[in-house]
Amino acid sequence: MTSLQIVFLVVAAVTLFSAGMVVSARKLMHAALFLVLTLMGVAFMFAMLGSGFFAVIQVLVYIGSIAILIIFAVMLTRNMMDSEAEASNRGWQILAPLSLLIFAGIITILSSWHAFTSVRDLSGTAGEDVVALGKALTDPNGFAIPFELASILLVAALAGAIYVAMERKGGRG
Amino acid sequence: MQTISLLWLSPLPPALAFVLIALFTSHKRGLSHWVALTATSLSWLMSMVVFFQTMGMTNLAQFPLSSSIGWLPLGENWLRIGIHADPLTIVTLFFVAWTILMIFIYSVGYHNYGQPQGDHDVPGLPPHGTSVRDGQGRLHTVLSVEPMYSRFFAFIALFAFGMFTLVVTDNLLVLYMAWEIMGLCSYLLIGFWYAKPAARNAGIKAFMTTRVGDMFMLLGLAALYALTGTLNYQEILNNEIVLGTLAQTLSPVLGLSWAGLIGLLLFAGTVGKSAQFPLHVWLPDAMEGPTPVSAMIHAAAMVSAGVYLAARFFPLLSAGWTPGGALTPPMFWMAVIGSFTALFASTIAVTQNHIKPVLAYSTISQLGFMIAALGIGAYTPAVFHLLTHAFTKALLFLGSGSVIHGMEHGVLHTGQKTDVQDMFNMGGLRQKMPLTFWLFLAGGLSLSSFPLITAGFWSKDEILSDAFNGGYILVFLALATTALLTAFYIMRQITLTFLGSPRSAAASHAGESRWLMTLPLLVLSFFVITAGWSGIPDHFPVLGGLIPNWFGKFVGEMAANHGAGATHHSLTPLFVSLAVSFGGLLLGWLVYRNIKAGEADPLQKHLGVFHGLLSNKYYVDxxxxxxxxxxxxxxxxxxxxxxxxxxxxxxxxxxxxxxxxxxxxxxxxxxxxxxxxxxxxxxxxxxxxxxxxxxxxxxxxxQQYMILTIVLTLAVGIVFFYLFILA
Amino acid sequence: MIPLSWYLIFAAGLFVTGIFGVLTRRNVIGVLMGVELMLNAVNINLLAFWSYLYPESISGLVFIAIVFVAAAAETAVGLALIISIYRRRHTVYAEEINLLRG
Incomplete structure (x- = not known):
């Protein structure tokens, strides 16, 4: 048991616990805050996997914008929420075993894969080459087209979001 | 080559004009006739250029200008469409282009373009005239414009297209199509005033009667194609081997050779189209159409097409014949039917009282001349007569139209109902319509073969001469009698119409026609006089050789292989020709110079029973x-x-x-x-x-959907996992 | 020295938690949070595969970047829809949003 393994286990335990709280917390605001914690844990995992860049991106994009957006949405819709009401629907007693079953299935299938237990020393690696990533994203022979498509998707999502959420004055709004 | 492209293009403008008028300009009278006139003028111009480019060529008969393109693929070979210009084509094109152009110009005047619309004119009936007030407020009745003016020009343009195509084409199939286009157009134009039952019936009659001939012709065409595998003129008619084989192989019918059988079948087409006995009955009835149509049918297009076909296929018709030898069956029948028709029709013409039927029977009779000439192997004279007769008959028909127009003018002026076509209602029109008179006289003299100065004399004389010198005495006698009768009835017509004194109020108030109608007459009369001088035979006494015999040389090439004309020349036919011409003219004038109004035809007295037989056209109808x-x-x-x-x-x-x-x-x-x-x-x-x-x-x-999705995905995944990955 | 299997098991756990949240949360914002968890689990998997098996290949990283973009777009549109539904029907509970019931 190396120290790295201990750190991993601790982070994993915290992350999974907070993930559990995200899906089960009675108050949605609490769930949102636990989501932030979970995302932090995932960022930590990214760093441990040797990708400092994506760890930073995770913090910036997920925590910095998505989680904040969700918190905004929670606050905007809060007056409808009954803090005494059930947070989960009635099916959860059946769905919990089902989820465990899926988990077991995934593990079973993965464990039959030859690379499942492969080990690699990541401590000495230099991490990802961000310059190469940037070049690959803009290289016409690389991923320029997916990159452009992604940007179009973002713009479309942005415009669509504004359109959908816009409060219509008069008319059938 | 320039000439070849012009030949390709020459039939197209009228077709285009037909489409344009029918689709776009039918509501604009002026535009319609401009379209039609422009189109025919273009065709005319191209034909003239072609004529002057080729008229000096030698060996054109042996090596005609031709070009063709593949048209319908037929398994292993093609039906080709193309053009073919030999002397016969060139000469025919010449008179066809001139007469058609003149008829088009004349039509503008004949249908009273520029006159007001009639008060109660309806489409399908001839215009009745209309009333207008002049400056002093007096009411005048004047001629009114044809209600279906544009339609007329559309039809006649299509007609012209058919004729031009027929002349320039290089194979029998396209000729047959053009032939049928003309058949259709003649039906449409004869029945142009379709509200008149007589016109309607005449149209149907023309169509049905010519169809009888066409049917035989189609059989001949099919047989020819089946035997030779081609319908191209050059490949059949300029090919001694094909002709020889056709002449020697026996057909299963009546012991005729194949050449004889096909020749007779094709000749049946000519009989229908050129109105030979016994299929002549449609042509007199075709007078029900407007007069330009009569001219078109009788001079420029329809009936010329029949003779053209016979002349075109003369090598086939005469396959196996040598000059002086026994006639082939088709030639024999052509000689018989031609001479009989010539005589038969001229006897009927003598007794007709209406101005146009006289000319109609005269056409039949003159066509008989040509057919008989072809039958005795006188190829060049037959084509020559075709040329001169086309100009002559166009002039006479357009002239008679002018007379009728003048009479209608008189009828509208006096307000009396008079039959404007009955010659016994005319008389004395010489003073009223001097120009028409002189031009009509020129045409009449040409028809009666007035010596030296008229074209008709030169061509008819050559036919008589060939018949006599070739030893076909019966043909000669029949044709000479016909010539006598011809001179007689045309003089009868001129005397009754123009000379003497007016026999009706309408005639005394008739007026000269417009320049649009007289100008074409003038142009045609020029050719009626001069066309004959292009073919003065070299052996003609005194005059022979003074003017080069261009026509004889040019067209003679066509018949060179088949031997034309006789070897020795006698003056007898010339004297006979002169005698019958002068005799007929004199007789006609003597008998009819003093007819009074209401008096019966003096012939009725002299001929007795026969007159009834003749005036009823031998009861053929x-x-x-x-x-x-x-x-x-x-x-x-x-x-x-x-x-x-x-x-x-x-x-x-x-x-x-x-x-x-x-x-x-x-x-x-x-x-x-x-x-x-x-x-x-x-x-x-x-x-x-x-x-x-x-x-x-x-x-x-x-969320329930999602549960379903997950469960199903899991199930499918598990099945796949165990079936494929583990297996 | 952490074996690849640890990361995969962790990611699977996160993923299943996400599924559970998606299926059981009454509040649609909660459902959206579950989706975010699942996306994160996928990202961890992708990064782990890249890091352990194909560290030289740049494609895995590009894939992750695109997933980020898709996640951001999904959240934006999803939240906009939630706000819109909330405004019109005054509810954020998934079982009450059942216009498509057969």
């Missing part, structure tokens, strides 16, 4: 009525309609209907209701039940 039309009616009405149609066919149909009905009932009760309908009901009920059963699945709640 009545005979056809009795022999063909009535039985056809009877067959249609009594047999086909009542018995076959009503009883047999209707009975069968009714029986089948009843059977089907009962069968249907059985099917309906036994099969349809229990099986098909039952199955359909079950199916739809099942679907409905299934839907109702599945309905709870559609809860509208996204």
């Amino acid at each position: 009545e005979f056809y009525q009795l022999a063909f039309v009535r039985p056809a009616w009877w067959l249609a009405e009594k047999f086909t309609s009542l018995w076959v149609d009503r009883f047999v066919l209707d009975g069968i149909i009714d029986g089948v209907g009843k059977l089907a009905l009962s069968l249907g009932r059985i099917f309906s009760r036994r099969i349809d209701l229990p099986v098909i309908t039952g199955m359909g009901d079950k199916l739809s009920d099942g679907v409905q039940d299934l839907g109702a059963g599945m309905r709870p699945l559609q809860s509208g709640r996204v």
Whole structure:
């Protein structure tokens, strides 16, 4: 048991616990805050996997914008929420075993894969080459087209979001 | 080559004009005739350029200008469409282009372009005239414009297209198509005033009668194609081997050779189109159409096409014949039918009282001349006569139209109902219509072969000369008698129409026609006089050789291989020709110079019973009525309609209907209701039940859908996993 | 020295938690949070595969970047829809949003 393994286990335990709280917390605001914690844990995992860049991106994009957006949405819709009401629907007693079953299935299938237990020393690696990533994203022979498509998707999502959420004055709004 | 492209293009402008007028300009009278006139002028111009480019060529008959393109693929070979210009084409093109152009110009005047619309004119009837007030407020009745003016030009442009195509084409199939286009156009134009029953019937009659000939011609065409594998002129007619083979192989019919059989079948087409006995009956009735149409049919296009066909296929018709030898069967029959028709028709013409039927029978008679000439192997004179006669008859017809127009003017002026076409109502028109008189006189003299100065003399004289010198005395006698009668009836016509004193109020108030009508007459009369000088034979006394015999050389090449003309020349036919011409003219003038109004035809007294026979056209129409039309009616009405149609066919149909009905009932009760309908009901009920059963699945709640999705994905994944990955 | 299997098991756990949240949360914002968890689990998997098996390949990283973009777009549109539904029907509970019920 190396120290790295201990750190991993601790982070994993915290992350999974907070993930559990995200899906089960009675108050949605609490769930949102636990989501932030979970995302932090995932960022930590990214760093441990040797990708400092994506760890930073995770913090910036997920925590910095998505989680904040969700918190905004929670606050905007809060007056409808009954803090005494059930947070989960009635099916959860059946769905919990089902989820465990899926988990077991995934593990079973993965464990039959030859690379499942492969080990690699990541401590000495230099991490990802961000310059190469940037070049690959803009290289016409690389991923320029997916990159452009992604940007179009973002713009479309942005415009669509504004359109959908816009409060219509008069008319059938 | 320039000439070849022009030949390709020459038929097209009228076709284009037809389309343009029919589709776009039919509401604009002026535009319509401008389109038509421009188109014909273009064709005329191209024809003239071609004529002057080729008229000096030698060996054109042996090596004609031709070009063709593949048109219809037929398995291994092609039907080709193309052009072919040999001397016959060039000469025909020359007179066709001139007469058609003149007829088009004349039509503008004839249909009273520029006059007001008639008060109660209706489409389908000739214009009745209209009333206008002049400056002093007096009411005048004047001629009114044809109600279907544009339609006329569309049809006649199509007609012109047909004729040009027929002349320049290089194969029999396209010729046949052009031939049929003209057949259609003649039907449309003869029946142009379709509200007149007579015109309607005449159109149908022309169509049906020529169809009889066309049917035989089609058989000939098919036989020719089956035997030779081609319909191209050059490949058949300029090919001694093909002609020789055709002349020597026996056909299964009547012991004729194939050349004889095909020749006779094609000649039947000529008989129909060129109105030879016994299919001549449609041509006089064709007078019901407007006069330009009569000219078109009689001079420029229709009947010339028949003679053109016979001349074109002369090598085939005469295959196996040597000058002086026995005539081939087609030639023999052409000589017989031609001379008989010539004589037969001229005797009828003598007794006709209307101005146009005289000319109509005269046309038939002159066509008989040409056919007889071809029959005795006088190829060049026949074509020469075709040329001069086309100009002559165009002039005479347009002139008669001008006379009728002048008479109509008189009728409108006096307000009296008069038959404007009856020559016994005319007389003295020389003073009223001097220009028309002189031009008509030129045409009449040419028709009667007035010596030296008229074209008709030169061509007719050559035919008579060839008939006499070739030893065909019967043909010679028949044609000489015809010439005598011709001179007689044309002088009778001129005397009755123009000389003496007016025999009706209309005639005394007739007026000269417009320049639009007289100008074409003037142009045509120029050719009526000069065309003959292009073909003065070298052996003609005194004059022979003074002017080069261009026509004889140019067209003579066509017949060079088949031997034309006789070897020795006698002056007898010339004297006979002069005698009959002068004799006929003199007789005609003597008999008719002093006819008073209301007086009967003096011939009636002299001929007695025969006059009735002749004026009723030998009762040929009545005979056809009795022999063909009535039985056809009877067959249609009594047999086909009542018995076959009503009883047999209707009975069968009714029986089948009843059977089907009962069968249907059985099917309906036994099969349809229990099986098909039952199955359909079950199916739809099942679907409905299934839907109702599945309905709870559609809860509208996204999480339930998601559960379903996951469960199904898992199930499918597990199956795949165990089936494919582990296996 | 952490074996690849640890990361995969962790990611699977996160993923299943996400599924559970998606399926059981009554509040649609909660459902959206579950989706975010699942996306994160996928990202961890992708990064782990890249890091352990194909560290030289740049494609895995590009894939992750695109997933980020898709996640951001999904959240934006999803939240906009939630706000819109909330405004019109005054509810954020998934079982009440059942216009499509058969």
